Amino acid sequence: SRHIVSNCAGIDTGYLTHDENDLLRHDSNNWFAKNAEKIIFRKCHDAYTFLDDGRPLAGNPELYKTIYIIRNPLSVVSSLANHNSCSIDKAIEIMNNENHTLSNKTKKYDSQLRQKVLCWSGHVLSWIEQKNLELITMKYEDLHIKPLEVLREAFYFAGLNNTDTEIIEAIEKSKFEKLSKKEDEKGFRETPVKTEKFFRKGSAESWKEELTCEQASLIVKKHWQVMERFGYLTEEVKNMVDY
Secondary structure (H helix, E strand, C coil): CHHHHHHHHCCCHHHCCHHHHHHHHHHHHHHHHHHCCCCCCCCCCCCCCECCCCCECCCCHHHCCEEEEECCHHHHHHHHHHHHCCCHHHHHHHHCCCCCEECCCCCCCCCCCCEECCCHHHHHHHHHCCCCCCEEEEEHHHHHHCHHHHHHHHHHHHCCCCCHHHHHHHHHHCCHHHHHHHHHHHCCCCCCCCCCCCCCCCCCCCHHHHCCHHHHHHHHHHHHHHHHHCCCCCHHHHHHCCC
16 A cells, blocks of 8 residues: 555655655565564565565565465456456456556556566465465465364464454354445445445355356466466366366
8 A cells, every 4th residue: 555655654655656666665564564563464465576686575574474365266367357347358368467567557646556466376476485485375265165274374373372262253253245245235445446346256166157168268278387286277177178
């Protein structure tokens, strides 16, 4: 978020270029981590990239831990299309773009700074193959299948000592049906302006009803190696697509 970096740096980032703001992002991330008085979860969309001088954009890795959440790219496509209010084909194009970025315009004062996302495989590998990160990987699908076990590991990794009872209570409060209903009643602040609904389906296998074989093939051809690494290249997928 632009305002976080502006507040940390004490400067209006709107006067700076994307590259100049990247320098501030590194420093502001370090400042934020050093001044945190408790454990704080921060979400980002960036791939793990580096500045020209070799420093990681995300800040010094000894100052934070990383929980990387991965999801089957075949299911990500429809979710991305909904979020961006675009077609499935356009979403596939974005996910296969090795140089994809968010908020990269130069003539618009966006609420977020530029984020280098890369393609789906590039994003995954940029994080999980770094040797200097203290990182665990969580599969979105496992959060559906065994939420207590997955979240227990995540909480422990983060340094929290919540009980199973507390974690189960959190799981109940954040069930998709409840969040979707709450969005219908009160809205959701992260829902894009042109998007009808943020909490769309919450299904781990929705791609089977939403993608054609040709569309699925375009994703698998590009990302099959990383998909196979995480168990997404199942026999069912192999029988459906041409890769």
